[in-house]
Amino acid sequence: xxxxxxxxxxxxxxxxxxxxxxxxxxxxxxxxxxxxxxxxxxxxxxxxxxxxxxxxxxxxxxxxxxxxxxxxxxxxxxxxxxxxxxxxxxxxxxxxxxxxxxxxxxxxxxxxxxxxxxxxxxxxxxxxxxxxxxxxxxxxxxxxxxxxxxxxxxxxxxxxxxxxxxxxxxxxxxxxxxxxxxxxxxxxxxxxxxxxxxxxxxxxxxxxxxxxxxxxxxxxxxxxxxxxxxxxxxxxxxxxxxxxxxxxxxxxxxxxxxxxxxxxxxxxxxxxxxxxxxxxxxxxxxxxxxxxxxxxxxxxxxxxxxxxxxxxxxxxxxxxxxxxxxxxxxxxxxxxxxxxxxxxxxxxxxxxxxxxxxxxx
Ligand SMILES: [Fe+2]
Ligand SMILES: [Fe+2]
Numbered sequence: 001x002x003x004x005x006x007x008x009x010x011x012x013x014x015x016x017x018x019x020x021x022x023x024x025x026x027x028x029x030x031x032x033x034x035x036x037x038x039x040x041x042x043x044x045x046x047x048x049x050x051x052x053x054x055x056x057x058x059x060x061x062x063x064x065x066x067x068x069x070x071x072x073x074x075x076x077x078x079x080x081x082x083x084x085x086x087x088x089x090x091x092x093x094x095x096x097x098x099x100x101x102x103x104x105x106x107x108x109x110x111x112x113x114x115x116x117x118x119x120x121x122x123x124x125x126x127x128x129x130x131x132x133x134x135x136x137x138x139x140x141x142x143x144x145x146x147x148x149x150x151x152x153x154x155x156x157x158x159x160x161x162x163x164x165x166x167x168x169x170x171x172x173x174x175x176x177x178x179x180x181x182x183x184x185x186x187x188x189x190x191x192x193x194x195x196x197x198x199x200x201x202x203x204x205x206x207x208x209x210x211x212x213x214x215x216x217x218x219x220x221x222x223x224x225x226x227x228x229x230x231x232x233x234x235x236x237x238x239x240x241x242x243x244x245x246x247x248x249x250x251x252x253x254x255x256x257x258x259x260x261x262x263x264x265x266x267x268x269x270x271x272x273x274x275x276x277x278x279x280x281x282x283x284x285x286x287x288x289x290x291x292x293x294x295x296x297x298x299x300x301x302x303x304x305x306x307x308x309x310x311x312x313x314x315x316x317x318x319x320x321x322x323x324x325x326x327x328x329x330x331x332x333x334x335x336x337x338x339x340x341x342x343x344x345x346x347x348x349x350x351x352x353x354x355x356x357x358x359x360x361x
Contacts, residue, residue: 046299106352132216283320
């Protein structure tokens with residue numbers, strides 16, 4: 001006979017109170033705790049985001065107190081962060097400004113959106129930032145930013161902060177000077193950017209890509225070359241930035257993709273346990289996420305939460321290029337990665353609503 005049938009009313013209450021008083025919880029009573037909030041897919045329009053990011057330049061200046069002038073992309077269902085594991089922030093650095101040197105255990109990457117004339121140093125290696133470049137600042141590497149040009153720079157910062165905080169492994173250290181001494185210019189690129197060749201005398205043992213700078217022109221060339229020969233039904237011409245030493249993802253907790261959607265291509269829907277933040281680098285089109293259609297154009301951002309059905313389409317007139325940050329390496333390393341194709345309706349979800357909510361399908 002189940003315990004509930006034998007223990008009820010006041011006796012059950014006394015039992016539960018006694019357990020509660022020593023922080024012990026009878027989960028068979030259905031008190032297993034509340035489900036985590038559902039993170040909703042969301043889209044941010046560049047036309048709305050950019051003016052507010054630029055305006056933040058009037059409100060605050062990066063210094064030792066406000067180290068970075070950043071604004072976070074946070075979808076409904078979260079108080080902070082962009083997915084349950086990832087953060088995507090927009091950072092503005094004005095001409096003449098520096099963002100002081102520091103290091104932290106959360107890993108960061110920069111996807112450069114607009115402007116020229118600024119650089120990031122990573123462990124003393126000076127990397128000039130241009131739109132379409134990907135720059136890595138792996139866990140516990142010193143980094144700072146400086147804008148020595150004459151236009152505002154905006155880039156997307158991707159970090160694994162929610163995961164690192166959850167794992168109680170968040171550490172931070174300020175560098176004693178504002179900027180880390182520059183010891184080289186583009187050294188990591190000179191050593192590792194050729195991909196297939198690397199310095200013969202080095203045994204790479206760092207837990208991240210030793211190449212910290214992926215230039216846009218090489219990235220785009222690679223996409224165009226791949227488009228000539230192959231594509232994926234779920235992502236069209238998609239490439240993962242890789243660690244030249246291992247061939248694997250560039251970072252242990254995050255990976256980055258660049259994907260070319262050829263004009264008029266509509267991918268098939270699928271879902272997976274990894275979550276993603278996208279930036280529309282070029283083009284226009286739409287994505288359908290859990291039946292909701294998100295129309296996007298150049299510069300927009302959108303989030304695909306874990307296990308949400310999604311498919312992408314580029315307009316018939318133009319190719320589109322999507323950059324994305326994903327937490328796939330975490331899920332794969334923990335044997336929790338799962339992926340499933342959408343098999344009904346020839347692989348395409350019926351569109352039941354348009355973003356923003358309320359707009360009819
Ligand atoms: Fe940082
Ligand atoms: Fe996907």
